[in-house]
Amino acid sequence: MGEVRTAIGLMSGTSMDGIDIALLRTDGESVVHHGPSGYFPYDTQLRETWKKALITAKAIKQRDERPGDLADAERKLTLCHAAALKSFLLRHKLQSTNIDLIGFHGQTVLHRPDDALTVQIGNGTLLAQETGIDVVYDMRANDMAHGGQGAPLIPVYHAALAANLPAQFDTPAVLVNIGGISNLTFVGDDGTLAAFDSGPGNMLIDQWIEAHTGKAYDKGGETAARGAVVPSLVSRYMESPFFSANIRRSLDRSDFLPPVKGEVSLEDGARTLAHLTGAAILKSASYLPEAVKTYVVCGGGRLNPVIMREFAEQAAKQGAKVIAAEQAGFDGGAMEAEAWAYLAVRSLRGLPLTYPGTTGVTEPVTGGVLARV
Ligand SMILES: Nc1ncnc2c1ncn2[C@@H]1O[C@H](COP(=O)(O)OP(=O)(O)OP(=O)(O)O)[C@@H](O)[C@H]1O
């Protein structure tokens, strides 16, 4: 076993709803201890700032460019992370000297795998200065530099967790993250690892709900529960070349757009998009090496009962079961942040973050930039 470190992962995902934090003790291979976790939501003003940053970022040609208001947004985002971390430490009676390392994802503002361009705003050097803790950041770039999709990065952590899947669940199992975008990791009984982005997760539902109600998401799937699936709309999304291409591409938020307002009712739109989330995962899973028996769902989508029901009904037709991460003993809310802690420790040890089977990278590669205090 390598040196066990206490690491904190900080994740601000494509939903742009807030910062997930989790503490992990690990050597980057085995997980020795799952520590506390937390969530620090962004207020409306900050969410607007990140949304503007997505628009500004479209002008970026080289990944270190920060046009217009982007440099300001990056500083603001980094300071938000520093504040969240400090309050997390306080809440759990921890000192910065108790923490060896931070794994900092930042906020993806642009992701164009076809142009080998991925940009996460977040200044690792500033975060190290502000917190007094070493930071590993920018973990996607090296993968892309070696021909990878730059995402998903979580599979190596999913694989570590899958080794502890309770025996009552049939294998092969797939861990599915339903965040803004969904991604999945297949862990074969022989250890085969296959992973990719699987389609829109919650992001279309969030945008659809916000456009009609001003609310950030469909809490408890309440709106979707009152609607009906519109098959023609499902078909339109499923006709996207994303689902039929020869290679599995990673996704940017802008790759799928919500329906046009007025096209269907608010309720039918929400229901149809919840159905689509499951349909997209299952279509993408058809490219896996074997038929899946159990889908273990993490990420915010597991908290939308309509997504879970729609997904479970469609999966059952293929003989597969859908369970929430908690049913398998995992923390489905903390998993991404834990993964970033795990990846940071792997980066420090020079261990691979990604593999040909996970991002299509040419060979297993490490990644990340270390900012020392
Ligand atoms: N109680 C709930 N009811 C319905 N939906 C919920 C609930 N809680 C969270 N969600 C959904 O989950 C989303 C957040 O999920 P999550 O935090 O996993 O996304 P993310 O990490 O930002 O995305 P990604 O994994 O793509 O980077 C919210 O935007 C919302 O759509």
Ligand SMILES: CC(=O)N[C@H]1[C@@H]2OC[C@@H](O2)[C@@H](O)[C@@H]1O[C@H](C)C(=O)O
């Ligand atoms: C470019 C980028 O930030 N991609 C995210 C996004 O959100 C989900 C999916 O698309 C996944 O590929 C990735 O995040 C997860 C955490 C990952 O890299 O594993």
